[in-house]
Amino acid sequence: MARRLSTHPVRTRRALAAVAVVVAAAAVTVSSASSASSSQADRLRAIETTRLQALVDADTAAARELTAPDFQLINPAGAPLSRDELLGGIDAGAIDFLVLEPSSPIAVRLSGDSATLRYRTAFDLVVGGTHLTHEAWTTALYERQGGRWQIVWEQSTAIPNRLGLFIDSIKPVS
Numbered sequence: 001m002a003r004r005l006s007t008h009p010v011r012t013r014r015a016l017a018a019v020a021v022v023v024a025a026a027a028v029t030v031s032s033a034s035s036a037s038s039s040q041a042d043r044l045r046a047i048e049t050t051r052l053q054a055l056v057d058a059d060t061a062a063a064r065e066l067t068a069p070d071f072q073l074i075n076p077a078g079a080p081l082s083r084d085e086l087l088g089g090i091d092a093g094a095i096d097f098l099v100l101e102p103s104s105p106i107a108v109r110l111s112g113d114s115a116t117l118r119y120r121t122a123f124d125l126v127v128g129g130t131h132l133t134h135e136a137w138t139t140a141l142y143e144r145q146g147g148r149w150q151i152v153w154e155q156s157t158a159i160p161n162r163l164g165l166f167i168d169s170i171k172p173v174s
Contacts, residue, residue, distance in 0.1 A: 041108035044115050044142060047149055048106060056097045060087040068143065068150040076123075076136050076158035089127075099124035103135060113144040121156060135159040 047066060054062040064087060071083040081089075089095035104120035117140040124133045141153040 037110050040110055040115070044108050044110075044117060044149060045106045047142070048117055048140060048151075049102070051151065052100045052102070055090065056100050058090050058096070060091050063087060063090075066150060068145060068152040071150075071152055071154070073153075074155040076134070076156045094128055096126040097123075098126065115142045115144075115149070116140070117142065120159070134161045 051063055051066040054060070054066070064083070067083045067087070069083060071086075073081045073086055075081060086095070090097070099122055101122055102119045103122040106117050106119040109116045117138075119138055121136045121138045123136060124131075126132075136156040136158050138154065138156045140151050142149045143152050
């Protein structure tokens with residue numbers, strides 16, 4: 001036999017009031033979580049922007065603070081670089097970032113003590129005596145270690161600015 005909902009006005013009002021309290025509490029929780037994650041995302045964007053500026057300024061001490069000891073970069077040429085290789089190259093003058101900045105909004109995905117950032121990057125640098133100007137898509141993985149966010153992995157994929165030259169560069173050698 002099917003149960004009928006109570007038609008008692010006092011019980012109905014109490015039930016509706018209880019539902020309203022639960023819905024309101026859930027909305028506050030979601031709003032607070034959203035604000036907290038939005039605040040963390042903004043903080044990570046600021047950290048990444050600060051790190052990029054430190055690389056341009058050749059401030060390797062500041063960059064080192066934001067970079068995990070086990071950091072690895074896969075650059076647009078496909079070469080892996082450790083934290084010491086990247087920052088050592090900057091200190092030695094072999095890598096000179098003239099411009100290194102986001103050219104799109106920085107998207108952030110948070111998951112516990114990890115965060116992934118993705119954005120389009122404008123590069124203007126001199127590496128090994130060769131001047132390069134191009135854009136790339138950058139994906140950066142941050143982890144919260146010891147209460148602070150540090151980048152652990154970074155991968156940049158070049159966006160060719162001279163498509164013909166790029167196509168020639170990937171043709172098989174005969």
